Amino acid sequence: MKVIIFGLGNFGMSLALSLTETGNEVIGVDYKMEKVNLIKDKISHSICLDSTNEQAYQALPIKQTDIAVIAIGENEGAAIITTAIIKKLCTARVISRSLSPIHDTVLQAMGIDFIVHPEQEAADKLTDKLNLKNMVDNFKIDKRYSISEVKTPTAFIGKTILDINFRTNYNLNIVTILRKKEKTNLIGVSTTQLEVIGIPSGDTIIETDDVLVVFGLNDNISKIGNMS
Known part of the structure; x- marks a missing residue:
């Protein structure tokens, strides 16, 4: 353009x-x-x-x-x-x-x-991150709904999406998962990056350091955003 x-x-x-x-x-x-x-x-x-x-x-x-x-x-x-x-x-x-x-x-x-x-949008975004200890990033759809990147709570690690039952227990949809991958560049230096795993299925297992991309009501996102 x-x-x-x-x-x-x-x-x-x-x-x-x-x-x-x-x-x-x-x-x-x-x-x-x-x-x-x-x-x-x-x-x-x-x-x-x-x-x-x-x-x-x-x-x-x-x-x-x-x-x-x-x-x-x-x-x-x-x-x-x-x-x-x-x-x-x-x-x-x-x-x-x-x-x-x-x-x-x-x-x-x-x-x-x-x-x-x-300025206001940057302040609002920072406020969300500071208020929710596990928040990585947040995109507000409107005043009620957001798509948010949330660090995986300890209670979710090792469980499948079906086990956690996000829709029933948290009234949230899992859009995708960002997962750490180690990459080596042309000169042999290894770096760790977050990569999208695609559309997760019910038997996708949540791993340590995963970042969950969730969609739903802000209040419901806050619940898992403040979990330990």
């Missing part, structure tokens, strides 16, 4: 690098030359311009863009103006960072479906 990211602060720069690493063509835009120079050799293109100036967009392939991300985090007014200009000039999918509840309201009124709150 062709992605243009407006705003190369911590969030915008991290997103630009991550999208580049996963095979996307990324153009980074910022009004500060020092930020543009920091990333210019790491993504497809980086451009210094004022995104609140509609005339400046002539330097961008805005009409050929698949996704436009407004990642501006220092100036709410600039973020809103940039979003409005992009909505006017192209039909790309627009993803906008919100800096406040009022910003949320404005973006929703503009018809922006995908609104991100990176």
